Amino acid sequence: MDDYQTEEEESAFVVEESVEATIGRNTYQHNRVNQWSTSVVEQCLGQLGKLGKPFKYIVNCIIMQKNGAGLQTASACFWDNSTDGSCAVRWENKSMYCIVNVFGLAI
Amino acid sequence: MEGSDTYLIRPNHQHKFKPAIVKEYIHEIVRERLSGVRYNPEEVPELSHSLADCIKDKVKNAGFDRYKLVVQVVIGEQRGQGVKMSSRCLWDADTDNYAEDVFMNDSLFCVVAVFGSYYY
Numbered sequence A: 001m002d003d004y005q006t007e008e009e010e011s012a013f014v015v016e017e018s019v020e021a022t023i024g025r026n027t028y029q030h031n032r033v034n035q036w037s038t039s040v041v042e043q044c045l046g047q048l049g050k051l052g053k054p055f056k057y058i059v060n061c062i063i064m065q066k067n068g069a070g071l072q073t074a075s076a077c078f079w080d081n082s083t084d085g086s087c088a089v090r091w092e093n094k095s096m097y098c099i100v101n102v103f104g105l106a107i
Numbered sequence B: 001m002e003g004s005d006t007y008l009i010r011p012n013h014q015h016k017f018k019p020a021i022v023k024e025y026i027h028e029i030v031r032e033r034l035s036g037v038r039y040n041p042e043e044v045p046e047l048s049h050s051l052a053d054c055i056k057d058k059v060k061n062a063g064f065d066r067y068k069l070v071v072q073v074v075i076g077e078q079r080g081q082g083v084k085m086s087s088r089c090l091w092d093a094d095t096d097n098y099a100e101d102v103f104m105n106d107s108l109f110c111v112v113a114v115f116g117s118y119y120y
Helices: A005-023 A032-050 B021-036 B046-061
Strands: A057-064 A070-076 A087-091 A096-106 B066-079 B083-092 B096-106 B108-118
Touching: A005 A032, A005 A087, A005 A096, A032 A057, A032 A096, A032 B083, A057 A070, A057 B066, A057 B108, A070 A087, A070 A096, A070 B046, A096 B066, B021 B046, B021 B096, B021 B108, B046 B066, B046 B108, B083 B108
Parallel strands: none
Antiparallel strands: A057 A096, A057 B083, A070 B066, A087 A096, B066 B108, B096 B108
């Protein structure tokens, strides 16, 4: 069975690239955030699928405007620790935060 | 004597992950724990962790056999900012599913998503 721990870095890299490519230079715009978050997630998932590993993936993206408010995310998972894992990527620019979580479940 | 084919590689309809039931659980637990609570940056990390664990235990005990669960809780302060959360999954749409719920009061908002993935 594959060990996800060593691939966490690989998926973190894939995610960072996707986020940078999609919203890298943009300022928060309410009417475009829908399309951005969909596109970040779909790109991440597409790249992860291309890695060809025997995993099911769940990719989650949160885009939040910077305005001084606080945000906390937590996750609890019931899975097999030796084969499954997750990684969280936090990204920000001057106007918004983007948090992407990737969960990989071995088949 | 041949062994009978008892190893299931697909859940039968009764045992599939049922989003409606899980959504009810989430709704109940969040409503109970967060009504009247104000956003406090010191308490929120512990609150979100304990909420995630609580929901995970409840769904585990609901008897979805052979399902791996991922529970995600997001709690944010309400200050008029815009937020968008989206998810995509690469899985087997026949056996896997998810449930989500949103709770808001005037000081905070809370989004919970529970994903269930069948373990072949």
